[in-house]
Amino acid sequence: MPTAIRxxxxxxxxxxxTALDGLDLEVEEGTVLGLLGPNGAGKTTAVRxxxxxxxxxxxxxxxxxxxxxxxxxxxxxxxxxxxxxxAVDEHLTGFENLDMVGRLYHLGAAASRxxxxxxxxxxxxxxxxxxxxxxWSGGMRxxxxxxxxxxxQPPVLFLDEPTTGLDPRGRVGMxxxxxxxVRGGTTLLLTTQYLEEADRLADRIAVIDHGRVIALGxxxxxxxxxxxxxxxxxxxxxxxxxxxxxxxAAVGIEEPGVDDRDRRVTVAVDxxxxxxxxxxxxxxxxxxxxxxxxxxxPTLDDVFLALTGHHAEAETPSGDTDDxxxxxxxxxxxxxxxxxxx
Amino acid sequence: MxxxxxxLESASDAAxxxxxxxxxxxxxxxxxxxxxxxxxxxxxxxxxxxxxAIGTQDTGIDYREFLIAGVFAQTVVFGATFxxxxxxxxxxxxxxxxxxxxxxSTSSVVVGRTVSDIGINxxxxxVMSLTGLVVGWRIRSSVLEAAGGYLVLVxxxxxxxxxxxxxxxxxxxxxxxxxxxxxxxxxxxFIANTFVSISSLPGPLATFxxxxxxxxxxxxxxxxxxxxxxxxxxxxxxxxxHPVLYTLIWVLIILAVFVPLSIRLYRRxxxx
Ligand SMILES: Nc1ncnc2c1ncn2[C@@H]1O[C@H](COP(=O)(O)OP(=O)(O)O)[C@@H](O)[C@H]1O
Ligand SMILES: [Mg+2]
Numbered sequence: 001m002p003t004a005i006r007x008x009x010x011x012x013x014x015x016x017x018t019a020l021d022g023l024d025l026e027v028e029e030g031t032v033l034g035l036l037g038p039n040g041a042g043k044t045t046a047v048r049x050x051x052x053x054x055x056x057x058x059x060x061x062x063x064x065x066x067x068x069x070x071x072x073x074x075x076x077x078x079x080x081x082x083x084x085x086x087a088v089d090e091h092l093t094g095f096e097n098l099d100m101v102g103r104l105y106h107l108g109a110a111a112s113r114x115x116x117x118x119x120x121x122x123x124x125x126x127x128x129x130x131x132x133x134x135x136w137s138g139g140m141r142x143x144x145x146x147x148x149x150x151x152x153q154p155p156v157l158f159l160d161e162p163t164t165g166l167d168p169r170g171r172v173g174m175x176x177x178x179x180x181x182v183r184g185g186t187t188l189l190l191t192t193q194y195l196e197e198a199d200r201l202a203d204r205i206a207v208i209d210h211g212r213v214i215a216l217g218x219x220x221x222x223x224x225x226x227x228x229x230x231x232x233x234x235x236x237x238x239x240x241x242x243x244x245x246x247x248x249a250a251v252g253i254e255e256p257g258v259d260d261r262d263r264r265v266t267v268a269v270d271x272x273x274x275x276x277x278x279x280x281x282x283x284x285x286x287x288x289x290x291x292x293x294x295x296x297x298p299t300l301d302d303v304f305l306a307l308t309g310h311h312a313e314a315e316t317p318s319g320d321t322d323d324x325x326x327x328x329x330x331x332x333x334x335x336x337x338x339x340x341x342x
Numbered sequence: 343m344x345x346x347x348x349x350l351e352s353a354s355d356a357a358x359x360x361x362x363x364x365x366x367x368x369x370x371x372x373x374x375x376x377x378x379x380x381x382x383x384x385x386x387x388x389x390x391x392x393x394x395a396i397g398t399q400d401t402g403i404d405y406r407e408f409l410i411a412g413v414f415a416q417t418v419v420f421g422a423t424f425x426x427x428x429x430x431x432x433x434x435x436x437x438x439x440x441x442x443x444x445x446x447s448t449s450s451v452v453v454g455r456t457v458s459d460i461g462i463n464x465x466x467x468x469v470m471s472l473t474g475l476v477v478g479w480r481i482r483s484s485v486l487e488a489a490g491g492y493l494v495l496v497x498x499x500x501x502x503x504x505x506x507x508x509x510x511x512x513x514x515x516x517x518x519x520x521x522x523x524x525x526x527x528x529x530x531x532f533i534a535n536t537f538v539s540i541s542s543l544p545g546p547l548a549t550f551x552x553x554x555x556x557x558x559x560x561x562x563x564x565x566x567x568x569x570x571x572x573x574x575x576x577x578x579x580x581x582x583x584h585p586v587l588y589t590l591i592w593v594l595i596i597l598a599v600f601v602p603l604s605i606r607l608y609r610r611x612x613x614x
Contacts, residue, residue: 051443052442052443053439053442053443073445074445076443076444076445077445079443080443081439081443083436083439085436085439086436087436087437087438087439087440087443088436088437088440089362089435089437090435091365091366091369091370092362092365096362096365100358100362101440101444103354103358104355104358104441104444104445104446105444105445105446106351106354106445132369145440148440
């Protein structure tokens with residue numbers, strides 16, 4: 001299958017900070033690559049290089065067969081990008097935003113208008129089409145921004161943390177939208193801090209840290225490296241942690257982790273609920289009282305711990321924004337999917 | 343792609359950006375105030391406060407009539423700070439990333455900005471003219487000459503807009519653009535024949551005022567509106583004897599320097 005996105009040895013330094021440290025990447029046409037990494041890993045920098053917004057210090061990048069540095073304008077005809085922060089004009093209405101983008105893609109007036117209407121409908125924004133974006137919620141802006149990336153139906157799409165800052169409902173809504181796009185055959189590079197998101201949307205996942213790819217594979221391959229699911233148990237009595245750890249080790253496939261402060265024991269297992277039942281039985285027989293027990297899928301943090309031996313800063317998805325630089329949303333971020341009031 | 347179709351595409355992109363900018367006149371209260379209310383206030387302020395206090399100077403004609411062209415000139419020059427302010431604001435907003443990821447002409451964001459500010463200046467000139475007519479100002483020349491007067495004002499403001507665009511692309515903070523340009527624009531518009539007769543200024547200031555293009559713009563507008571007194575002595579310096587020509591020379595020089603400079607700066611500024 002032909003390669004839609006290719007990077008070799010991309011380097012970008014900001015003073016003493018090395019944002020990209022020899023990044024190599026390949027995405028096959030019609031597939032989805034999840035670029036997974038914690039805050040500051042270099043995801044946004046990579047996307048900005050691919051989308052001609054940033055010149056790398058060295059290295060080579062090619063998208064849809066076009067050299068990013070040599071033919072930026074040609075490249076821009078073939079890509080759509082939705083950045084980490086919504087690139088929409090607050091003082092224009094939803095319709096005007098998309099219509100403007102269509103005209104700047106040189107689709108012509110009639111086609112731009114028709115496409116704008118179509119996208120507003122598709123992204124469930126038709127009701128707000130004639131309202132200025134200033135009063136819109138964060139989730140609506142995000143969808144409008146994504147719609148902006150799709151105006152010219154580009155064969156290659158870049159989405160930089162499309163669900164960061166959205167509430168759980170907004171996140172699932174966005175996932176559905178993205179899955180729809182991918183079914184249409186678009187090549188997608190998606191960045192995320194959430195393993196769960198990459199797992200659901202991506203064909204292959206590239207784990208990135210300090211500006212380089214440290215692991216590459218399908219979600220299953222990565223999870224195999226990470227060691228399957230996790231059992232977490234929280235004890236009533238901290239004095240029993242050592243015993244509990246022992247029991248967990250007997251069930252798990254790796255050394256269990258112990259968190260003294262939370263009285264929590266975590267262990268990787270490959271037997272799912274069977275292992276959970278088994279461990280609970282063992283703890284019960286040992287007379288250890290369990291306050292809380294559960295089975296969860298591995299997170300980015302688990303991947304990091306397994307791959308690098310250190311924790312990722314960002315952990316599991318939450319309704320909050322993970323980036324302190326995220327501009328303030330005028331609306332309640334929890335109102336992600338609701339209508340904003342002008 | 344042929345040169346012609348590339349030029350057409352650039353023009354079309356700039357037109358899209360211009361339209362987007364003009365939409366804000368009615369949507370952003372600050373812009374509306376800046377474009378209409380403050381020019382009205384300036385005309386009234388100068389007409390009643392200064393026009394009353396200073397009375398008829400040695401300009402020979404009614405001072406109020408003398409002032410209007412000066413107020414017009416000052417307002418459109420100030421209008422250029424809006425170019426810089428808005429451009430710096432756009433650079434800070436996410437929309438610039440959308441523009442930069444589109445296959446549009448790279449000059450169009452700056453061209454669209456300066457062109458839309460012509461529109462903003464035309465709106466300001468229109469409301470100021472109406473206000474002027476209400477307080478007694480009259481155009482005493484032909485329609486064609488009057489149109490020429492407006493044209494000179496707008497052309498000069500357009501040139502200053504390009505200077506402000508360059509400033510904005512260097513400093514990149516809207517507030518700093520405003521403050522920095524006020525430091526330059528206040529002396530430029532006051533050490534001139536805008537509100538007083540140059541003969542009333544002390545030596546060095548008079549020399550500055552004589553060659554200050556704001557003076558020649560004002561003089562050109564005054565002459566073309568028929569607001570000069572035929573009995574008044576003719577200006578002594580070449581710049582004010584040929585105010586239209588002198589102003590247009592300035593306009594061309596400024597554009598020749600700052601159009602390419604701004605476009606280059608935009609390409610650099612936006613790629614950070
Ligand atoms: N414009 C910039 N100036 C200085 N440092 C930057 C700039 N942009 C990014 N960085 C730094 O480069 C690194 C990678 O950033 P980024 O690509 O935004 O990471 P991510 O998107 O994965 O969170 C971080 O350490 C960040 O602080
Ligand atoms: Mg980022």
